[in-house]
Amino acid sequence: MNATRRGIITALPIVGAGVLGLGFWRILSGMRTGTFDPRAINNPQVGKPVPNFAIPGLPGLGDGFTDAELRAQTRPVLVNFFASWCIPCVQEMPGLRAISRDLPIWGVAYEDKPENASAFVKRDGTPYARVASDRHGRVAIDWGVTGVPESFLVMPGGRIVWHGSAALDPALFESEIRPHLARL
Amino acid sequence: MKRLSAILLAAGLVCGGVAFAVDDPSEMLPNPAQEKRAEAIGAHLRCLVCQNESIEDSSAPLARDLRKVVREQVAAGKSDQQIMDWMTQRYGEFIRLAPTFSLSTALLWLMPLVALIAGLLIAWRTAMRRVATPSPLTDNERARLDALSGRE
DSSP states (O other): OOHHHHHHHHHHHHHHHHHHHHHHHHHHHHHHHTSOOTTOOOOTTTTSBOOOOEEOOOTTSOOOEEHHHHHTOSSOEEEEEEOTTOHHHHHHHHHHHHHTTTSOEEEEEESOOHHHHHHHHHHTOOOOSEEEEETTSHHHHHTTOOSSSEEEEEOTTSBEEEEEOSOOOHHHIIIIIHHHHHTO | OHHHHHHHHHHHHHHOSOOOOOOOGGGSOSSHHHHHHHHHHHTTBBOTTTSSSBTTTOOOHHHHHHHHHHHHHHHTTOOHHHHHHHHHHHHOGGGBSSOOOOTTTHHHHHHHHHHHHHHHHHHHHHHHHHHSOOOOOOHHHHHHHHHHHTOO
16 A cells, blocks of 8 residues: 555544534524524525415504504514514514614414403503404414514515514514614 | 323324424314425524424424414415515525525535545545555565564
8 A cells, every 4th residue: 555545544544523513513603693493494484575375463552453554654673473472572572662763563363262362462552553353373474484483574565584483572673673764 | 191192202203294383273274285384394494493303393483373374374375485484574585494596505515525525535545555465575574574484
């Protein structure tokens, strides 16, 4: 066996392990800094107009809304899917109340009994400018929603420009949503 | 009840691909041929809650809703392709358990072929090397061999 050949055979596993290690390091560091989420679902609705829908309101909280009303807005609207049975949604409420001072939030109660959703929204003061009930989750499917809470930033005219599937708080609002509002 | 579902789950794991998650027989379509088609389509759709199960195998509420959508569309006479397109429009390529062949999935799809070819290549080269006969002994070596084996 000549020296070059021995060199190659020795180097091969080292280089292989090195490449693997680099790959793992990139994945893990991405997961830590939040730039890579292996479970993230890239919602294909981003960049598209809102889907067609018309859903009723919750008891004592107005009439619900439709895609036409959403498209007719002259200001951006944050559409937030929530449920009274969802714990991250409870955690998200104070954050949503803070965000609602900057941006109107329209809530959609997902797979929830209207009376439960209504009581949940009213309990500590509603963050929602308008709220509607997607009793059987069919509208949520058209939006590509996989769980609650999920939020969408809808621009005037009805185009979706941002989607998030984490519980919102003011810090996330500043880093992810504010830049879209500033571009207007 | 828990034991029964554990047995069913175990059976499902053993049999593989048998859909057990249809929680309620009323979910099923009355037409067996259509039901079978709906199950086959559902087996190719990812449950986006559990992520490593198909919607036919999952008990998540979203999977239940999507099963219902698939059955409605099958009953309405939509083709498999139309139903898959409907799903990918809403949830993206990620909902397909078997991704379509494209530039970004080429490595994934071609890897078995690449591995097979590489294996065959290594096997062929090893076999070739073994065929080479050792060179005959030199006079020195033969003399030494004779000395060692006590032959004069």
